[in-house]
Amino acid sequence: MTGFLRITRLDLLTMKSQFALYLSLVLIVLMFGFMGSSVMLLGITGAWFVALMSSNIFAIQEKNNLDRLYGSVSVKLQDIVLGRYVFVFLNYFLSFLAVIILHSGFVLFQNKALETPDVLLGFSLSFLAFSTITGIQMPMYFKMGYTKAKVWSMVPFIAVMAFVAIPSFVPALSGIIELIQMKGDVLIVGGILLGLAIQFLSYQISVVVYRKRKRG
Numbered sequence: 292m293t294g295f296l297r298i299t300r301l302d303l304l305t306m307k308s309q310f311a312l313y314l315s316l317v318l319i320v321l322m323f324g325f326m327g328s329s330v331m332l333l334g335i336t337g338a339w340f341v342a343l344m345s346s347n348i349f350a351i352q353e354k355n356n357l358d359r360l361y362g363s364v365s366v367k368l369q370d371i372v373l374g375r376y377v378f379v380f381l382n383y384f385l386s387f388l389a390v391i392i393l394h395s396g397f398v399l400f401q402n403k404a405l406e407t408p409d410v411l412l413g414f415s416l417s418f419l420a421f422s423t424i425t426g427i428q429m430p431m432y433f434k435m436g437y438t439k440a441k442v443w444s445m446v447p448f449i450a451v452m453a454f455v456a457i458p459s460f461v462p463a464l465s466g467i468i469e470l471i472q473m474k475g476d477v478l479i480v481g482g483i484l485l486g487l488a489i490q491f492l493s494y495q496i497s498v499v500v501y502r503k504r505k506r507g
Contacts, residue, residue, distance in 0.1 A: 294366035298374025299381070301360065302348055306378075309347055313386070316340050320390055324397045330409050333390050334417030339451060341386040342424040345379045346444065349437040358505075368505065372433065372497045376490065379429070383421045387414060408479075415482030420451050422486035426493035434500035 316337060323333055351357065361371050391410060398405045427447040431440035 294364075294370030295373040295377060297364050297366055298361065298371050299377045301357075301364070302375060302378035303381075305351055305357065306348055309344075309351075312344055312347075313341075316344075316386060316389065317393065320393045324393060330391070330394050330413040331416055333394055334387055334413035335420045335451075337386045337390040338383060338417040338421035339424065339448065341382045342379075342421055342428075343448065345382045345425065346428065346432070346437070346441075348375070348378065349432040350441075353437045368502055369498050372494060372501055376429070376494055376497075379425055380490075383418070387417060390417075408476075411479045412482075415479045415486075419482040419486040419489075422489040422493075424448055424451055426489040429493055430496040430500055433497040434504055 319336060319340060320333055323336060328336075366374075390413075395405050424447040428440070428444035431444050434440070
């Protein structure tokens, strides 16, 4: 098995007991769904939530000193970092899939059609939000560990929530939402590409800072 896949598998097994926490995402989506929220807002909310939950693996790693376990499976440091990024992405992908399934239920209940462009836009922007949050916080965790980084890691969470929420409450900024709706095709491609670029850069930084931490 490829090195990073071993780490991904180990992370999945490590977090197996924590998966029940993800059921709270269903409650959150249902609450926003009953409020008539768009698939874009539901997707971003899910991305924010799963980014928060995914950070638990760093807490468990630190508490149980899992670095020793990772060392015992004979994988490169780059594979440890890449495996963690794959694990976190799988969390996001499965959560977005759950959001789409639940949103489809609301759409069918209301006798409406599920619009593919809306789903793609929701995926693009939620992936961008997810990539921005995890892309900033994960190098922090690899550099400082969970305990030292957990306060600073809240900054991207707050920033993304503010970016999403403020235009809805400030009329002067409502044009942001209109722009998103008008430039859907551009944002679908641009959001995915930018999200991938952020993840790639974040991975490279994480490898560097984690290597320095291990040497130190």
